[in-house]
Amino acid sequence: xxxxxxxxxNDFIAGMNSDSRKSPVRVAFVTRRTSAQVKAxxxxxxxxxxxxxLFRGAVAIELLLLVLVVFSLFxxxxxxxxxxxxxxxxPAKAPWYFLGLQxxxxxxxxxxxxxxxxxxxxxxxxxxxxxQINIEGEGLWSRNRTLRLxxxxxxxxxxxxxxxxxxxxxxLAPTLxxxxxxxxxxxxxxxxxxxxxxxASKPLSFWIMSWFLLSSAVLTxxxxxxxxxxxxxxxxxxxxx
Amino acid sequence: MAxxxxxxxxxxxxTRVWRSxxxxxxxxxxxxxxxxxxxxxxxxxxxxxxxxRSLAFRxxxxxxxxxxxxxxxxxxTGIPLMLYYHPSVPQAYADMKDLQSVVSAGVFLRNLHRWSxxxxxxxxxxxMFKVFYRGAYRPPREFNWVVGVILLxxxxxxxxxxxxxxxxxxxxxxxxxxxxxxxxxxxIGPKVRFLMLGGNTVNANALLRFYVLHCVILPLTAAxxxxxxxxxxxxxxxxxxxxxxxxx
Ligand code: HEM
Numbered sequence: 365x366x367x368x369x370x371x372x373x374n375d376f377i378a379g380m381n382s383d384s385r386k387s388p389v390r391v392a393f394v395t396r397r398t399s400a401q402v403k404a405x406x407x408x409x410x411x412x413x414x415x416x417x418l419f420r421g422a423v424a425i426e427l428l429l430l431v432l433v434v435f436s437l438f439x440x441x442x443x444x445x446x447x448x449x450x451x452x453x454x455p456a457k458a459p460w461y462f463l464g465l466q467x468x469x470x471x472x473x474x475x476x477x478x479x480x481x482x483x484x485x486x487x488x489x490x491x492x493x494x495x496q497i498n499i500e501g502e503g504l505w506s507r508n509r510t511l512r513l514x515x516x517x518x519x520x521x522x523x524x525x526x527x528x529x530x531x532x533x534x535x536l537a538p539t540l541x542x543x544x545x546x547x548x549x550x551x552x553x554x555x556x557x558x559x560x561x562x563x564a565s566k567p568l569s570f571w572i573m574s575w576f577l578l579s580s581a582v583l584t585x586x587x588x589x590x591x592x593x594x595x596x597x598x599x600x601x602x603x604x605x
Numbered sequence: 606m607a608x609x610x611x612x613x614x615x616x617x618x619x620t621r622v623w624r625s626x627x628x629x630x631x632x633x634x635x636x637x638x639x640x641x642x643x644x645x646x647x648x649x650x651x652x653x654x655x656x657x658r659s660l661a662f663r664x665x666x667x668x669x670x671x672x673x674x675x676x677x678x679x680x681x682t683g684i685p686l687m688l689y690y691h692p693s694v695p696q697a698y699a700d701m702k703d704l705q706s707v708v709s710a711g712v713f714l715r716n717l718h719r720w721s722x723x724x725x726x727x728x729x730x731x732x733m734f735k736v737f738y739r740g741a742y743r744p745p746r747e748f749n750w751v752v753g754v755i756l757l758x759x760x761x762x763x764x765x766x767x768x769x770x771x772x773x774x775x776x777x778x779x780x781x782x783x784x785x786x787x788x789x790x791x792x793i794g795p796k797v798r799f800l801m802l803g804g805n806t807v808n809a810n811a812l813l814r815f816y817v818l819h820c821v822i823l824p825l826t827a828a829x830x831x832x833x834x835x836x837x838x839x840x841x842x843x844x845x846x847x848x849x850x851x852x853x
Contacts, residue, residue: 425674436716447777474789493747
């Protein structure tokens, strides 16, 4: 016997001939057995990748090209004398993105600066998304505050002593800045401003990454602009870098 | 009455030749636009639709797109540069001089390639930090983060191998300093260095090896992993739009 609730003939056609320009909307069929609970979920909606996203991407790339073309019209790439293995320039510098490491080479033995530290950095980067603590991302001080504060303090003192014993004064400055911010974020205050609340909500990974970003930027800048003959400290305008 | 540009375009897209090249999607309906992406080998790495929120500038700063843009500029300038370059000593350096004085727009070509290379290294680092700070590395995107780390290393190697090719003092000593670091790796360091340079010092063999790495092996590796990276963005649920405050 045919179902009395169903229409006896199709009053619609489904096919690959859509002329729609709108994103389809989810429709819920509410049968008699389910209670009518429709949750509207407004996640801002979607747009078509072609043309919307692709054109935006193209515009972004065109702007980049424009900047680089203008730059290339006004600044020439360096070309020095023919390579001469017998004539070592002083200082001899690696490409800029390795100058942070070359700066570290000045303080640590080559195994540490050239192998251990870059190896640790790459391992740490790969490991980031596989640690539960980085995934939950809750504020560092949101639980076990006293215990964590004590552990952080001990670690920081040991780390600063370590840097000092190798005379890595240049890395000490960014480290101290981060330590200052970190301890400030741990203070409990009832009149906390937005900046303090923002800092206090940050997880441990935020602190480590920001410290890494700041110190590698400082090390790279010093290696690039402030190192002259024999890796001595010079001013960028001294003409010796 | 003359047809407008868009009418002519539409007419072009209706021709048999056009339709034989692009498999479907030559109208303006959503279905056609979906097919334009999904039926295209390159575009189908991407999804057909994207969340409006994740297109906002503030989410990605378009940094991933710009990494891709820099890579495209580098390929487009790198191929013509290859036409004027011999990876041999001292011809490589003479070729640089020729670019400056003989080849039309040679200086510009070299400038654009070099500055784009620096830009790409910067952009890739910036993209990595941006992804980190917006928490887009979290599951299910954790493996795409790892693919990203591989891309970071490949980018650095591309830049580093390219650095030697002009064969001037800057190139020679930068690579010497860098490759000396390798010697400090216990046990295998000196052997890896020998393999990389084809000798104990930076010499003509090293130039040839760096050339092959720079122009063939590393670009192919980069292209492969970029493809995986883009495809994983779709598979992992699209660009992470950030926390949804309204429905947390
Ligand atoms: C050649 C280098 C690279 C290219 C061309 C590239 C390209 C892109 C593009 C176009 C996106 C889309 C969203 C966005 O723009 O942020 C993206 C997302 C992503 N990238 Fe990269 N990327 C590169 C390197 C990296 C690196 C070095 C990392 C991290 C170590 C990384 C990790 C990610 C992750 C996890 C996503 C997903 C983010 C999300 O879903 O919101 N990528 N990449």
